[in-house]
Amino acid sequence: MGRDRKREREKGPRTLDIDILLFGQHVLSGWDLTLPHPGVKEREFVLTPLLELAPGLRHPRTGLPLRTYLGQLAPQGVYSYTGQVYNWCHLLSAKDEHTR
Numbered sequence: 001m002g003r004d005r006k007r008e009r010e011k012g013p014r015t016l017d018i019d020i021l022l023f024g025q026h027v028l029s030g031w032d033l034t035l036p037h038p039g040v041k042e043r044e045f046v047l048t049p050l051l052e053l054a055p056g057l058r059h060p061r062t063g064l065p066l067r068t069y070l071g072q073l074a075p076q077g078v079y080s081y082t083g084q085v086y087n088w089c090h091l092l093s094a095k096d097e098h099t100r
Contacts (some may be wrong), residue, residue, distance in 0.1 A: 021046060025060045036060050041069040044076040052080065 021037045028035040038060060040046055047070040050057065057066045 020051065022057075024062065027060050040066075040071070044070065044073050044078040047073075048078045048080060 019037055021040050023035050026035050
């Protein structure tokens with residue numbers, strides 16, 4: 001599933017695009033993969049939900065808390081949802097019980 005970059009627009013639609021942000025504390029600089037993702041420190045839409053899941057996360061290269069980078073960014077139009085989230089997991093579990 002290789003990409004023909006000659007036919008694509010920069011930052012345009014793609015068949016499949018997976019951005020690996022972090023992989024534990026691994027640091028890697030290869031021709032095809034860089035860990036952590038080079039843009040992770042610059043993107044509020046990445047940092048906000050990531051820090052909701054893991055508030056104490058640190059950048060593997062710098063050791064600084066990711067919250068530090070979020071605090072340095074100009075607003076980019078990302079807002080946290082503060083309402084109640086309905087947990088559908090119990091419905092899935094109940095369905096599984098009936099199919100066993």
